[in-house]
Amino acid sequence: MLKAGRAVKHGRFFTSRAADCRHCDLARLCLSNGRVNKAVVLGDDYPALLRARRRRERWSDEDRALYQRHRWRSEGYHGEAKTWHGLSRAIRRGLINMKIQAYLTAAAVNLKRLASASLSILLFVYSQEATSSARHSLRQGKVFGIGLSVASA
Known part of the structure; x- marks a missing residue:
């Protein structure tokens, strides 16, 4: 029996009495x-916490x-x-300062991802233009900058 304490x-x-624990089979x-x-x-x-645990027990396989x-x-x-952007250690003390650090870290990571996505889109567009210009050169009979005449039937 646990009784409310300080x-x-x-x-x-919540604490139990020593006399209650002494006679309990599960004390060890x-x-x-x-x-x-x-x-x-x-x-x-x-x-x-109890409600959350009970709700999790009712989760389906999809959940x-x-x-x-x-x-x-x-x-x-x-x-x-935490590993790459310094979120593993607090720079300043206090919850507000830690929140600021977390927001700035999230902004830095998001900007890095945005730059990476922009670069990959630009490279994709550039590669599409390069392949389309190469196809155009092949259609005109130009190989390595040398014009070859192709007889058309």
């Missing part, structure tokens, strides 16, 4: 070495596949931001 900044302590599994009772901190939003894809894509993005 409140902490993000939740509340539940308690760490040297402890005589159980102490647990439950966050203020614990009911929301699981969709979440797996989302997790794969977002983890790669976050890993890149």
Whole structure:
């Protein structure tokens, strides 16, 4: 039996009595070495966590596949931001400063992706123009800048 204890900044302590744990069959599994009772901190939003866990248990196979894809894509993005763009360490203290750093990092990554996409579009267009001009040269009988006369029938 866990009884509500003192409140902490993000939740509340719940503790058991040592006498209750002493007679419990699961004490050796539940308690760490040297402890005589159980102490647990439950966050203020614990009911929301329970609802989320229950909702996840009802997911269909399609929902699981969709979440797996989302997790794969977002983890790669976050890993890149942490590894290559300095998001692994906070530059300044405070939540507001960390938010600013995260926004600037996201902007840098998005600009990098935009530049990469623009470059690939330009290269594609250039390669299409180069191949179409090469085809045009072949139709006219020009090979390596040398005009060859092709008899037309």
